[in-house]
Amino acid sequence: MSGEERAHDARDGLYDRLRAYEGKPAAIAGRGKDPVNLPMIRHWCEAMGDAHPAYRGPDAVAPPTMLQAWTMGGLSGHQDRSEAYGELLGLLDGAGYTSVVATDCEQEYLRPLRPGDEITFDAVVESVSPRKTTKLGTGHFVTTRMDVRAGGELAGTHRFRILKYAPAARPAKPAEAAKPAEAVERPRRPRPVVNRDNAGFWEGVAAHRLLIQRCAACGTLRFPWLPGCNDCGAGEWDTVEAGGEGTVHSYVVMHHPPFPAFDPPYAVGLIELAEGVRMISNVVGVPYDKVRIGMPVRLEFQRVDEELELPVFRAVEDGPAAGPGEGER
Known part of the structure; x- marks a missing residue:
């Protein structure tokens, strides 16, 4: 974090208000819309080109990287998002950080998921970063951690990170436009x-x-x-x-x-x-x-x-x- 960004946070107090949401729930008592099932495993494996025999037959397990798939709400969504998480995003929107991009995720696998497993999950706001300046613009990284359970037993964790940002202004390029085409350096x-x-x-x-x-x-x-x-x-x-x-x-x-x-x-x-x-x-x-x-x-x-x-x-x-x-x- 640069000195200018640190000074900006200190002036408006926004970062202190954002950090107050760390540890608060992002999703409460979520439930997978379907149990772990072979058709979805088959679709996933076909899309990924993964023909491993562990994902087929009567003793099949789900590919570990499907962990998040069983928690997704589809087009109709889930009703499990907490008020706290909505307030956090609203606070960022109100501060001008109205754009969002997913940046990365991390997963930890604790036990295999098998067809028939009923999935439940809870999520928490794990961290909110200080104000950061990126090529996309300036904003804050928000990391949530989801604990995924099968039959009540912890099966894995999924950390998901987004950047809520204000898009950077695109600089005008009149000088470059005036150059002959062969003189403009191609990226x-x-x-x-x-x-x-x-x-x-x-x-x-x-x-x-x-x-x-x-x-x-x-x-x-x-x-x-x-x-x-x-x-x-x-x-x-x-x-x-x-x-x-x-x-x-x-x-x-x-x-x-x-x-x-x-x-x-x-x-x-x-x-x-x-x-x-x-x-x-x-x-x-x-x-x-x-x-x-x-x-x-x-x-x-x-x-x-x-x-x-x-x-x-x-x-x-x-x-x-x-x-x-x-x-x-």
């Missing part, structure tokens, strides 16, 4: 997050090789890269190099929101590789409104700036006709 694309689990993939990209993980125990191919096998749980693996052939399994056309380094509209495809795994990347070589499900594509590597090269998929012009598109955003 750089976001950098990929490279860690110990996926570093080998990006090393392959640098060498113009698209590498797919292969489980050393059962031989199952997997993408994106993961530390263990979804099918058998083994941690050992090697790689195979993709041949580069694929088809558009699904796609969206991105119109909004605009990002400085991108030129919407553009097509983002879910590409099914000939090897059987799927990956997300841009479809290039045809106008965005000509991309179709079933369209054959071929891998190529596109340099987007002096430091970054990415795998993309170019439409194969003489491929067979395909059905109507999946949708636009």
